[in-house]
Each structure stands twice: as C-alpha cells, then as structure tokens.
Amino acid sequence: MSNVYHIIVCAGIVPDPLQTLEPLTTPAGPALKNESMLPAVLDPWAGHALYEASHLAAHAAGSKVWLVNAAPKAKLQQVMMNVAQKASFELVPVDTPANGFSDAHAVAGVLAAAIQSIAGLDRSRLLLFGGWESASRGAGVTMQLVGEQLGIVDQFQGVDQITIQADGSFEVLERVEGGRHMASVCQGPPALLGWATGNLPEPRNNPQIGMANMRSVMPALQKAKTAALPQDMVRYLSVTPPTQQRQTRIVKDRPSDEIAAELLEWIVED
C-alpha cells in the first residue's frame, strides 16, 4: 500500500491571551470578558497538529490536508490570515458559537458531521488529527469523541511524534507519566492522533502558501455551514480564573544558583 494520506485536522480557536482572561456569567452561560475584542488564534494543540499534518503530507506525495474548524465565522476569517501562511490545507469551516465553555460532546458532534460531509474522503487513508486537549478545557475528550462517532478505534492521545514505516505502518510516541513516551505501532489508517506539542517548530509565514490557500479559503468561508450548539448539555456551578503572580526585574550577571534559590523561596512562600 502506498503511503498516501487523507489527513483531517480538527481545530477550534481561542482568544490570543494578550491579557489576563476573566471569566464571567452571561445569560447564555459562562464566557470570557471582552472575548469578542481579542484577536483569536488557532488553539495551540490544534496548531501543532496542523503543522505535523502539513509536514507529513509534504513527505507523502499525493496526500492532502483538510482543516475542519468549528468557530464563529468572523473570528475564523481573522485566524486564517495567520494560519493560511504557514501550511497548505483545504478549509472546512463550520460557523458555530463554540468557545472554551462549549460541551465536548456537542462540539465533537459538529466536527464529526463536518468530516462526514467531505467529498472524496478515502477512509482507508484517513488520519484524523487534532489537539489532545482542544475544545474541552484540558479534559482531553473531544478528539476521542469525534473518533468514536466516526468509528475510528485506533486512537492515540498526547502524541509527540509519528514515524512512517516502509510497510505502511507507523510508530506513534504518546506522552505517559514521568515525562516518558510510550511507543506504539499502528498497522495503518484509519487512526486518530490527538497531538501534544509534537517536535516541529511553527512554520515560517510563506506568502506563496498564503496566496494559494486563500483562493480556496475565502470561498469556503463564504459558504460555511452554520451549526447550533445545544446550551443545556452542561451546567457550570462556578468558574474562576487561575491565580497568578508576576514580579519582573531586570537582573544582570546573577549566578544561576542564586536565581534558583530565590525561585525556590518564592515557590515555598506561595
């Protein structure tokens, strides 16, 4: 079997954390204060998944990458201005009010439906990528649920590396306890890989990739299907921001031992 892949990357978007994000309660449920004002970015886990997909496709001739992105359309359009310069893909946008407080089952349903609607998708070549903690506040369930709804049983989470073997199988490194990886070998597609950070740096902005992508991205955005998310699937009793402290100083030529000792003291105090 030739190593030609149909790689689908599932993604959401998140506000660019330019400032401390403040949760608040609205009639529609929890939200982030001023979220509409903040620029959005592809959620970081999904971003890594996209770069890995692009890298894999570039080394497997004939392969193709789809980016299935569930987010409010106006924000998605803004995100594409950055992402589309970095990797080649075909966008499958879903215009939906998904955010960090959306129910993972509902988001997974929207993503699975969008994937099933992709014309020409060859399931025997399907690698389903996504961020292992995307769209679920770190719970790590959304991609698993997408895979289950699509009937994909070979699932890997916390993936940092995929290595294609000569026989078409591939080795996957998954994060496990203790900062170690578990190595598994999968016979071949279809499979689901929920990515951690991977090993690839963020690709440089490439204007030619951007130009080529945008010829399909803008028409796709204009034809984006809308999908409502049920509001009653999850109820939040309370939402609080993480505590954080910041003390910044400029210190020059200070021995690292002294810096470490001060950090330790600070942590103990906290």
Add this chain to the structure above:
Amino acid sequence: MSAAATSASNSVERQQMSVDIVGIGFGPAMGGFLTTLSRNLLKQDGTPRFESAAAPGLPLQVICYERADGLAFGVSGAVTRARGIRASFPDVDLAQIPMAIPVGNEKLMYLLDPIGASRRSLGFRVADRIIRMLASAARRYDHAVELPFTPPFMQKSDGMIFSLGQFNQWVSEQVTSSGLIQLWPGMPASEPLTEGNAVKGIRLADQGVRLDGAPGEGFMPGMDVHAALTVVADGPVGAVGRQLDSRFGLPENHHQREWALGMKVVVELREDSGLETGTVLHTLGFPEPEIFGFLYVHPDRLASVGIFIPSWMRSPVRTAYRYLQHFMLHPYLWKHLQGGTLKSWGAKSLQESGRHGEPLLAGDGYARIGEGSGSTNVLAGSGVDEAWTTGVQLAEAVIELLEQKKPFTRENLEQAYVRRRRQSWVEAESRIAADSRNGFQYGVLPGMIGMAIAGLTRGRISLPDKSRPPCACTLSLEDVYGSRVPASELQEMQEDCALRGASLHDRIMDRCGWPDIPFDGRLLISHQDALLMGGSVQAPPGYSNHVIFVRPQLCESCEPKLCVEMCSGQAITRGEGGVPSFDREKCVYCGACLWNCRAGADREHGNVQFRAGAGGLHSAQN
C-alpha cells in the same frame, strides 16, 4: 545588515509573485483604501468589475502586507471627528465597534505641578502662583484648572472616541469578508522594488536569518511581489516609505523634523471613578510644561490615558514611561484612576511635521497615503480621520484609472489621486495647520500662543519657521539641569550610569525631586511589567535586528544617549564600549530611536536605521 549579509541578500534567488495592487502597512489609511476599493470590485450581478492583468482570467488581485502579527495592533489616543470615516459608513452606528463611543464632555485642563519638580519657566511659575492664590479659597482644589474653553480647532465634540486596535480589527473584518482582498499580517516588507524612477512592487523581509541579516538555519529569502501599483501606508517609521524618501527625496523645502512620542495605557476604572463615558480631557502643564496629555473614557469603564513627548522638548531627560506614571498620579487624574487596573499599554512615534513633512505623494507605480504621507493635522492634533480619508481618495482614484484603463503612472496618479487630495478638506485644513507649531521652536508659551494665532486666523498669521532636526535642538544636561544640580555632580551621575549600564533619567529625576512611583502591581507597575501586562511583545525568530547603529564608532562618545533614554520598551541599553545594544524581543516598534539619535554624521538623519522587522507590541485595546 553586515556587508556579507547584504551581498548574500542581493545575490540570492527569490520567489516571485505578481499581483495588480500591493499594499504595505495596515492602519487607518489602508483601511480607508481597501474599504473603498473592495466595494467597487464587483458589478451588480456579482461578477468581477476589473480583470487582473497579473493573473488574466481572475479578478483584480489585491494584497496587503502588515508587519505586526495581527491587525489589531494600532496605538492611538484616539479621539477623532471621524468625518471621513462616517462618510465611508453612513448607515453604520460606529458605536457598535468595541470601545467606540461618541465624544461627550470635552475639557481642556491646565495641570499645576503638585510636586515642585517640574522644569517650569518663569511664565509658568507666575501663572501657577496666581492660580494657586485664586484657588486657595475654593473648597476643592486638585492642582488643576479647567480652561474656559477649548479652542475650536482642537474640539472633537462631534466626534468619536476609538480604540485604534479595535477599529483596525473591525475594518479588517469588513474588508476581508468581501473575499476580494487578502490581508497578511506578520509579513514585513523590507524595501521597494524599483526600476529607474518607477516602483515595481515590494520585497518581503528575509526569514531564517541571523540577527545581522546573514542567512541562517532555514533561510527563506523574502519574496519579490511585483505589482502595477504599490500603495505605501507603512507609517512614519516604515521601511518602505522611508526608503522611497531616501531615494526620491522630499519636495523642496519639506522636512520631517517634528516628531512626538505618544505613550498610553488603557485603564479599567473602578466602579465609582467619577468619570462619565465619552469624557475627553486634554491637558497641558504637567509633568513638564512641554508634555501634553489626554484622558478619554470608553464604554465598559475603560479609559485611555497618555502623554506626548515632543521632539522640541529640549531636555535630554525624556523618558515617556516614568513621566506617564507621574501624569497618572497627578491629583486631578489620580482621584479617578486610583484603584484602576492596567489593561493595555503602548507607544508610537508621531510624525508631526504635517504638511511640511509631506513626501512625494505619487510616482510611477506607487502612491503614499496616511501619516507617512504627511496627512496628520498638527493644529487639531488629529491623524486617524485624515489618514483614512487619504486612503479613500486613493481608492477612488484607482477605480477611476482602472475604469479608464489608464496605467498607474506619476502623471495619472497625480491627476486622479493628488488632485483629489488637494481639493479636499484634508488639504485645506493642513494648509491652515502647516505653520501653527512653529512657535514651539521658541518655547512652550510662544508655541501655544502661535498655535492659537494660527488657529484663530485660519493659518494666515504664524510665527516664522526655525525648525531644526530634533537632535540639533536637544540641550546638554548642564544647560537644562545646571541650575539645580552642580555640573560636577551631573558629570558624576553620567559617568556612574555609563559604568553601570543604567539609563540616566531615573537618577536625574530622583535628584530633582520627582518621588518614587508607589508601585501597586495593578496600574503602577515597572516598565518591564508594562511590556508583559500591557500586551504581548512579539519577536518571531528568524528575522534580523531592525534597529541598526550604522557607524558604531559615532555612538561611543555620544552622551547622553537619547536612544537609550527614550526607548519605550527598554530594548536599547548601554552596550560595551559605549555602543548601544539592541534587544529586538523588547522592541515595541515605536521608532523613537530613529529621531532621538544625536550621533549621526548627518544630523538630519542620525546614526540609527530603523529597518523592516516582524512583530512588535501586540495589544488589541490600544
């Protein structure tokens, strides 16, 4: 860029791309241009109105590159009469834009010095004494008086308060939703492509290079983007615009010598701050007589608070950040700001030569719009609306030329674009404003009197122009502080700071009685914390340094080093041997180093080159 790097850059094979129109810099001017253009690219039946010459069979190919990594990066006051903006959106309630609100209560305030550390001339001291005597009977006295009226030329009472970042973001959404125009942030343009006297497009910045510009790991030469028309809107310190000025020169008797550094914070006010939404305060008198300030109240208890440090301020002690903190702590403002939280921070150079700084507006294959084209009205202190309008004017001209199938030659652009501009309110008002600030070359009070005369006589009377390059105006430490601090002590401070690699302004200000800033961790924070809490300073890897000290030997003996004192992000520090050191990961792209250099052999230009680079401060609320 080193000689080797320059050689490599010139000899490398580059990707080529052809479009019809390429724009550089996304701000209000480009917003006006693309908004107007995008509405005219389709026929009523939805088919393209103009066919691309660069890609036959396709619609007109329009693409715009922006250095910053997002389109909500702008820094501005910004209070504007919004005449041009409203004309572009006649059916839109502009208050729907986040942080936008119509101007409500507008005041001009004179702030006295409650500390006694400010450098006040005799005239100011007399005025202060009289005001204090009169005010001593008043029950509430906050070391400030409201001037009886705001001069008509300064008034913005029919205007809007914007966050420029939010405004730019909103405009970009309108523009890109058409699907007809591509906006690419995070992509700096390093230079114009020229053939003879014609501009043929732009060269994007090289990636994968070392800090000195030499090819490094993953070297990706910047693409050459060829276009029939290059629209230059990269602002007053933009690399493409400045290289055009260098290549083609400025029109006779024009100069770009008047600058200011604007620095602002966005504050979330406490609930009982006492400030009404829509309030606009203009201030003068404090923290130094030369420093003007502002406070604008947005919806949702947000306020923009900031100051301007003008190039004609002759003191070498000119740190905007510390002055901004003292400004906020003035009793008249602090009673409102106390208990607030800093949400955003930013700084920007303003080209304040106005009409005198206007470059060649059009040439073969290119046109200039926005602040870099000298559109700012220096009398009204207004730039956003003027910049927007010049973009609209160029778009109307481009559509006219496309309809007539005329090429973008200098003659055609002058006829279609420059003529429109000359006949507009932007030009009429810039002529009134042209010489209004001449008086500031003589001092603060003559400057204010000169502005009033020019404004009230509609520019017919003004003081003579004695402008000099900013670096030639700056006095020595002894000239400015000699009456307060013995020369020997000043010398000692200077030597000690040089030895320790520290900047001088804090030492001088402390010595002259400016109190320590009572950091509260929320609004009053250290300069470095402002970089972290006021947004996000982006410095993507793989780009070269964009601030270059061209002839380092000239920097060695330069004292005091204004590039260090004035650096908004503390990105420029004292380096070994007296040559400043630049840290691009702290640079907020304010461009102050460009006009605060005193070391250049040619004083008109200084020893600092401000080149193309990616990133900078990113905050959506400025």
